[in-house]
Amino acid sequence: MKRSVWLLAGLIVGAVAVGPWQGRSEASTGPATVRITDSELAVARADIGRKGTSPGDVEVVRVRLLERGTATVIGRGELVCTFVDNRRARVCRGTYMLPKGTLVVGGSLRYRQFYNLAVVGGTGLFDNARGSVTVTRTDRRPVRNLVVFHLVG
Numbered sequence: 001m002k003r004s005v006w007l008l009a010g011l012i013v014g015a016v017a018v019g020p021w022q023g024r025s026e027a028s029t030g031p032a033t034v035r036i037t038d039s040e041l042a043v044a045r046a047d048i049g050r051k052g053t054s055p056g057d058v059e060v061v062r063v064r065l066l067e068r069g070t071a072t073v074i075g076r077g078e079l080v081c082t083f084v085d086n087r088r089a090r091v092c093r094g095t096y097m098l099p100k101g102t103l104v105v106g107g108s109l110r111y112r113q114f115y116n117l118a119v120v121g122g123t124g125l126f127d128n129a130r131g132s133v134t135v136t137r138t139d140r141r142p143v144r145n146l147v148v149f150h151l152v153g
């Protein structure tokens with residue numbers, strides 16, 4: 001009987017000591033703001049189903065990431081979007097590969113000239129990153145965008 005009481009007490013103490021830390025990571029990113037420029041390399045579309053833009057069509061965008069205000073290449077980005085209506089609404093997932101890690105983004109957008117997506121994670125320096133990214137078109141030919149990551153954690 002004594003043994004089972006001590007065992008139960010040990011389990012309770014162990015659960016209390018470990019409980020608050022479960023699922024938490026020591027790594028944290030932010031707060032930080034990362035400003036870069038991208039230059040579009042390629043856009044490809046897969047027309048699924050009816051001809052023209054329709055739900056299920058896929059758009060793949062590849063970009064070169066540049067140090068802001070220069071032509072120095074610092075990485076690359078990939079965005080894959082699936083259209084959800086017959087117009088412009090799409091759900092996107094993207095990865096930005098930077099020199100010290102990657103940032104993963106996702107969300108919905110209507111226009112690629114200006115949009116916000118959630119930063120849902122990252123690797124390397126950006127391990128456990130959270131926040132948002134705002135992309136704003138700055139040039140049409142060649143297509144260039146200002147990319148601003150607002151990292152909060």
